Amino acid sequence: MTPPHRQAPGRRTAVLRREAVLATVPFAVAAMLAAAGPAAAGTVGASGAGDPYFPLSGNGGYHVKHYDLTLRYDTTGRHLDGKAVLTARATQQLTSFDLDLKGLKVTHVTVDGTAAAFRRSGQELVVTPRHALRKDREFHVTVSYSGTPKPVSDPDGSADGWIPTDDGAFVAGEPQGAMTWFPANNHPKDKSSYDFTITVPKGRTAVANGVLRGVRTANGRTTFRWHQAEPMAAYLATATVGKFKTEQYTTSDGIQVYNAVDSREAHAAAPVLKKLPSVLKWESKLFGPYPFRAAGSIVDHAPDVGYALETQSRPLYDSAPDVSTLVHESAHQWFGDSVSLTAWKDIWLNEGFATYAEWLYSEQHGGDSAQKAFDALYARPAGNELWAFPPGDPGSGKNIFDTPVYARGAMTLHELRKAVGDHDFFRILRAWATEHRGGHGTTAQFVKLSERISGKDLGGLFHTWLYAQGKPSKA
Numbered sequence: 484m485t486p487p488h489r490q491a492p493g494r495r496t497a498v499l500r501r502e503a504v505l506a507t508v509p510f511a512v513a514a515m516l517a518a519a520g521p522a523a524a525g526t527v528g529a530s531g532a533g534d535p536y537f538p539l540s541g542n543g544g545y546h547v548k549h550y551d552l553t554l555r556y557d558t559t560g561r562h563l564d565g566k567a568v569l570t571a572r573a574t575q576q577l578t579s580f581d582l583d584l585k586g587l588k589v590t591h592v593t594v595d596g597t598a599a600a601f602r603r604s605g606q607e608l609v610v611t612p613r614h615a616l617r618k619d620r621e622f623h624v625t626v627s628y629s630g631t632p633k634p635v636s637d638p639d640g641s642a643d644g645w646i647p648t649d650d651g652a653f654v655a656g657e658p659q660g661a662m663t664w665f666p667a668n669n670h671p672k673d674k675s676s677y678d679f680t681i682t683v684p685k686g687r688t689a690v691a692n693g694v695l696r697g698v699r700t701a702n703g704r705t706t707f708r709w710h711q712a713e714p715m716a717a718y719l720a721t722a723t724v725g726k727f728k729t730e731q732y733t734t735s736d737g738i739q740v741y742n743a744v745d746s747r748e749a750h751a752a753a754p755v756l757k758k759l760p761s762v763l764k765w766e767s768k769l770f771g772p773y774p775f776r777a778a779g780s781i782v783d784h785a786p787d788v789g790y791a792l793e794t795q796s797r798p799l800y801d802s803a804p805d806v807s808t809l810v811h812e813s814a815h816q817w818f819g820d821s822v823s824l825t826a827w828k829d830i831w832l833n834e835g836f837a838t839y840a841e842w843l844y845s846e847q848h849g850g851d852s853a854q855k856a857f858d859a860l861y862a863r864p865a866g867n868e869l870w871a872f873p874p875g876d877p878g879s880g881k882n883i884f885d886t887p888v889y890a891r892g893a894m895t896l897h898e899l900r901k902a903v904g905d906h907d908f909f910r911i912l913r914a915w916a917t918e919h920r921g922g923h924g925t926t927a928q929f930v931k932l933s934e935r936i937s938g939k940d941l942g943g944l945f946h947t948w949l950y951a952q953g954k955p956s957k958a
Contacts, residue, residue, distance in 0.1 A: 484657055484815075484834065484884060485791045485808055526615060528580030530607050532670035536827040536880040539606055540659060541670025542581040545571045548621075550675055550717075552665050555682040555704075556689070556724055558651050563587070563632050567665050569624045576618050579611040583662035583669040587630040595622050608666055626666045635659050638881035646788060650745075651687055651724030653785040655792040655799055658827060658880065661717035671824045672923065674714035681722050682706040688727040690743045692720060692795050694777045695731070711795065713775050714921055716823050719795040723781050734760045736767070739777045741797065745784040751803035752782045758806060762813050765847070766840065769909060770814075770916040774821035780809075793837075795820045807841045814840035822919040829926050830883045831874040831949065835892020836912075842893060857897045860890050865954040875926055875949030895948035902944055903937040911936050 528544025644660025693711030793815030
């Protein structure tokens, strides 16, 4: 995600209220649940993944292997009809489990084809299958739903999720927004493959992640089918809709590129998007092979959004990006998308790395050196917002997209580079992206990797730059 301008000035933070709304429960199933009593409590999946910054994001008791999402969106009435089929595996015995879904009306839920009881509790959709699910069992959950999706307001006051635009929707899910348009296990710890089937009015384009599998127009509507094979966190999914000019091509490395650009942004975006193949090639040399089979860009005209997002395989921009932003969001394909977080507290592993990629690109393409970028930031006085909190411990979800995470996160990497030398530093970056490809990583693992490759004790450096309060002293 692009840095500080993500925080939309003047927007008030919305407080998420947990409102318990009881859905229709078949009488026989309800009676069965009442009879089960407290004895079943230990087999109830947790209502959150355990992240202190977003306690209700994600869920416990199961892992989603695949999402198959079928969506129909009316751009005039802003009405969404959806059916989600989740293929999951129970990680414990389950008598009930939660999905994250906010605001939309659920009309029917089945588990393995049999109607299941369900109820709403704030952003939680609580599902109770007719029969308990044993540990390690694979099962299928089908949720039918509809309504007018609305974005959520994040702790920093910005909006994410399904954001209406004048010709469709800008769909960006970091950190909470996936639940505004499909039922999900909405935490980066749970990654899945995806299929999208999205039907929109003729003349609109629906763009999702991965490879375009087909387009069909009939009866005044067009259906787009997308497939994202590599594992993806729910917040990185998109189904952006608009009047787009599109282009498709395959790079010399065999990457399938799909760009969708709002005509109002096309002139400014064109010279930047032409650089995408060369940017990906340059980043591949530094970080290892590009981690996905598809790439591209979605350039929307969404002036009220205020940020771009590294939606997997196809970053999403609210307006024509500059080259630095293109480099930043492309770098996230390695750092954040392929190598994902296990806790939002570690967000510097995404944003610090993508910001440092901008510095490296400038340094290697005739611009300012990374050292010059570091020095300009370090010159800021101790009271500057840059030193407001340490990037390795932002403190709350309100701070995860603030300046220290991006800029001081990048400064941490530059200090590491100076401490270990260029040879080992670039080995570290490549090893991090390669060894954790398609999986997850933590700050502790990155520190351990850096020490293993360099042969140096780096605990003091990382403590100073990631966790110490205030402006660090120069070494």
